[in-house]
Amino acid sequence: MCFFFLFSFFFPGGFQVKVCGAIQYLNLVGVAIGYTIAASISMVAIKKANCFHSSHQKDPCKVSSNPYMIMFGVAEILFSQIPDFDQIWWLSIVAAVMSFTYSTIGLGLGVGKVAESGKIKGSLTGISIGTVTETDKIWRSFQALGAIAFAYSYSLILIEIEDTIKAPPSEHKTMKKATLISVAVTTVFYMLCGCFGYAAFGDLSPGNLLTGFGFYNPYWLLDIANLAIVVHLVGAYQVYCQPLFAFVEKTAAEWFPESKFISRDIEIPLFGFKSSYKLNLFRLIWRTIFVIFTTVVSMLMPFFNDVVGILGAFGFWPLTVYFPVEMYIVQKKIPKWSTRWLCLQILSVACLIISIAAAAGSFAGVVSDLKVYKPFETSY
Template sequence: MEIETGNCKRTISSGDDDDSSNRTGTWVSASAHIITAVIGSGVLSLSWAIAQLGWIGGSISLVIFSVITWYTSALLADCCRDPVSGRRCSCYTDTVKSHLGGINIKFCGIAQYVNLVGVTIGYSITSAISMAAIKRSGCFHNKGHDAGCHVQNNMFIIIFGVIEIILSQIPNFHELSWLSVVAAVMSFAYSSIGLSLSIAKVVGGSHSTTSLTGTTVGVDVTGSQKIWNCFEALGNIAFAYAFSTVLIEIQDTLKSSPPENESMKKATSVGVSVTTMFYISCGVLGYAAFGNAAPGNFLTGFGFYEPFWLIDIANLCIIIHLVGAYQVFCQPIFKQVEDWSLKRWPNNNFMKESRPIKLPLFGDYHFSTFKLVWRTCYVITATVVAMIFPFFNGVLGLLGAASFWPLTVYFPIQMHMSRENIRPLCWKWIWLNVLVVACLIISGLAAAGSVAAITKQLQTYKPFSSVS
C-alpha cells in the first residue's frame, strides 16, 4: 500500500484550527497519553537489561536514553505546524512531508507503521504472560513452588485480542483520554508493586550476585552471550522510551491556547521525568533483588510467588494498562488505512457508510461496517502473529532498536535543522549529526542482539505452543 500523508491534514481557515470540539486536550491529558505509551511492558525487562550491562552501564544507559528522548521530543513538538502555511500537522508522516519531503516521507511512514504494528503484537504477548502469571501464582500457592504449573499462553492472547476488538471501535484518538488516564494509573500501580517487592526482597536479606559490569563471563554466560545480551539490553531500554511514534498524534489532541508545542513540551518533560524515575527505581532495585539471574519479566520471574494476591494485582494492572496502551498505538494505524481507503474509493458506499446508534451512557455512536471489519481483521492478524512469535525480550529489543533511531532521533533532528536553517559544519550542526550517527550505531547493535536472541529461540520453538 502506498503511504499517503495528505489524509492526515486538516483544512483550516484564518490560522485557527482549534475551534473543533475534538481538540480539548491539555498538557495533563497529553502527559497521561505519554505515560500510557511509555510506562508499558518495557519497564518489566529493565532489571534483566541492567543485569546484562551492570550497575555502571545499565544506570548510565537509562539516563542517556532518557535525556535523548526528552531532547528530541522537544524538537519534534516544535515541528507540529507547517513552516510555510502554519497549519497543524496531525500525524508524524505529515510533519515529515511538511519539513523534509522526498524519500523521507516513505521512509518515515514505513518506520512508524511497522513499529506501531510491532508494538501491538508485543503488547499482546506481554498481556498473555501476565494473564498466565495470575493463573500460575494461584497454582503455586495451592500446590507449592515445586509444582510445574505451566500453562499455554495462546488462550490468553486470544482473550486479549477479543477485548481489543471491542475497544478498537472507539472512533479516534480524541476519544481515548479516559482510557489513557486509567492505563496511566495502572502503570503506576504495577510499577510501585514491583518496586515494593524488590525492596522487600533486598531488605529481607537477598544474597543475589551483582556486579559493576553485570553478568559474569564463564559463570553466568559465555563470552559471545555476554556481547549479544548487552546489545539486546540496549534495545530493551530503547523500547522502554518509545513514544515518539505517536507524539504528533497526541499533540494533535491539544488546544492551541496555550500554544500546543508549549503544552506538549511540558507534557513531555513531565512524562519522561516520571517514567525515568520509575525506570531507574524498578531496574536498579529489580537487579538488586534478583542479581545476575534477573528474569526477562521481573514480575513473573522466580521469587515473586508470595504474597500471591499482590502479584495477581500487579499483573492485573499490567493487563488493564496494556489494554489502553494497545489503543494508543493502533489508532494511528486505523486512521491511516481508513483515510487512505476513503480517498482511494470516495464513492464507495461501504467506505462511506456511517449511521448513528444510541448507546446507554455513551450517547450517539457512529457505526461503520467498514471500520468494524477492517479493525477486527487487524486485531485478529496481530493476535495470530503474537501466537506465532511470543518472544518477550527479543521482540521488545528489536522493536526498540527499529524505532529509536529513525523516529526518536533522526527525523526530529533533521526537521529541526531544516526549520531553523542550521548551517552545515557549524558547531550545532556537527554535534547534532554526531548524535545521529552515534544513535544509529547503538540501534544497529541493539537490533543485531535482538535478532540473535530470536534466532536462537526459533531453533527449538514450535509455533502456537508458547508456554509460561
C-alpha cells in the same frame, strides 16, 4: 556519517516524509504484537501464582500463553471500535494509573527482597562469564539497548497526541512541558525498578520483573501488579494503534470516495444515552482483521525480550533521532559544517550505531529461541 549523507542526497525531503511514515506505521504494528505478548505473560503469571498457592507448590503449573493472547485479542477487537484517537482519553488515563501501580509494586518488592536478603546480587558488568559465554553476553547487552530504546517509543505517537491538545497555550509548549515531566518520571521509575530488580535477582533477573519474586509469596500482591499490567496494555494498545487505524481509514476514503461500504455510518441507539453509536462496516472489519493478525503473529513468535529489542532498534534512530534532528536543523536554519550542525550529526550517527547493535543482538536472540521453539506450543 556516510549513511546519513547518502540518505539525504538520494532521498529528498518529500520521500523522506514517506519513509518516516512507513517506519512509524510498521513500528505501531510491532508495538501491538509486543503488547499482546507482554499482556499474555502477565496473565499467565496470575494463573501460575494462583495455581502454586492452591497446590501448595506441588504442581509445576505449566500454562500455555495462547488462550490468554486470544482473550487479549478479543478485548482489543471490542475497544478498537472506538472511532477516534481523542475519544480514548479515559482509557489512556486508566492505563497511566495502572502503569504507576505496577511500577510502584515492582519497586517495592525489589527493595523488600534486597532488604530481606541483606546483600546485593549482580555486578556492574552484568551477567558473569561462565554463566553465559562471552558471545552471549555481547548479544544480550546489545538486546538490552533495544529494550531501553523501546521503553521510550512515545515518539511514535507524539504528533497525534499533540493534535488533540487544546490551545491556548500553544500545543508545542504544552507538549514540551508534558514530555519533560513524563520522561523524567518514567526514567526515575525505570532506573529504580531496573537497579533494584537486578540487585534482587542478579544473573537470574527475568524479562518481566514481576514474575521473579516467586509465584506464591505474596501472590495476591503480584496478582494485583500483573493485572495492572494487563489493564495498562489494553489501553496502551489502543493509544498506539489508533493513529494507524485513522491513517488506513482516511487513505481508503480518499481512494474510494464513492464507496458506501467505507463512508457510511449506521446509527445504533445506546440505551440510557442521548447519543448513538456510529457503526462503520469498513472500520469494524478491517480493525478486527488487524487485531486477529497481531494476535496470530504473537502466538507464532512469543519471544518478549527479543521482540521488544527488535522494535526498539528498528524505530529508535529514524523516528526518535534522525528525523527530529533534521527537522530541528531546518527549523532553526543551522548552517552546514557549523559546530552545532556537526554535534547534531555526531549524535545522530552514534544513535544509529546503537540501533544497529541492538538489532543485531535481538535478532541473535530470536535465532537462539527458534532452535527450541515449536509454533503455538509456548508455555510458561
